[in-house]
Amino acid sequence: MxxxxxxxxxxxxxxxxxxxxxxxxxxxxxxxxxxxxxxxxxxxxxxxxxxxxxxxxxxxxxxxxxxxxxxxxxxxxxxxxxxxxAYESPEDSARYANNIGMLLHTAFRQNQDRGTLADALDWSRTAVNEAPSTKKAFYLGNPVVALRTAFTVTKDLDPPGGSRRARAGRRRVLPR
Known part of the structure; x- marks a missing residue:
């Protein structure tokens, strides 16, 4: 320090x-x-x-x-x-993206907002995509949980929402 x-x-x-x-x-x-x-x-x-x-x-x-x-x-x-x-550290950015995905999944369980669930899935996918190749398997669990939740909610194999980047213009973290 x-x-x-x-x-x-x-x-x-x-x-x-x-x-x-x-x-x-x-x-x-x-x-x-x-x-x-x-x-x-x-x-x-x-x-x-x-x-x-x-x-x-x-x-x-x-x-x-x-x-x-x-x-x-x-x-x-x-x-x-x-x-x-953490833009210079793929390992750190993957870890933070994974944590954001978990936090948003927790938020969805309370607010039941499908946009929150879509964001959770997008962040979980981001973690997998940004993780160094030797760490990708560690991050695969969260997208699976988010996809399972999405299917349970929507009964649709196509998860809700688009990509996080497509929704970035909304400038929201979570709906109130």
Missing amino acids: GGGPANGLTERFWEAFHVARHSADPASVEKAIDLGHAVLAAEDVAERRLVLSSLGGLLQTRYHQTGDFEFLQEAVRKVTEAYLL
Whole structure:
């Protein structure tokens, strides 16, 4: 990690993150989330995409604790930002795309919006497409789950929606 002013805050975030990851205590998750936001607000954040991705995981945990859909929406936004920063690393971008696909599948289970399901499938496919050849098999499970869900919902072998790129003009992460 860098030696800038955010370094102490970043170290506190990682300590809180590790505690929250192994705790069922909502207060420890909330503390780690607050520290994650503070780290991202600092201008000299080292490992920004890793902090974003980890914060996304914490927000997903908070969603499961509270049922508040806004936490899940924010998780998708944070991990999407991490994905956008990972353009030079196919392995990292595949991992983030995979996580976005899982988050969106979770969101679909709550909101039942077919566009959300289509986005989950698209992100899961993106993970497979962007993964290095030696890692592709690892990412094949999520498209299968999304396709199975799509078939269960639509009773159609042609999944809902078009490609994520075709829908990119909508500028939505999740419908409210």
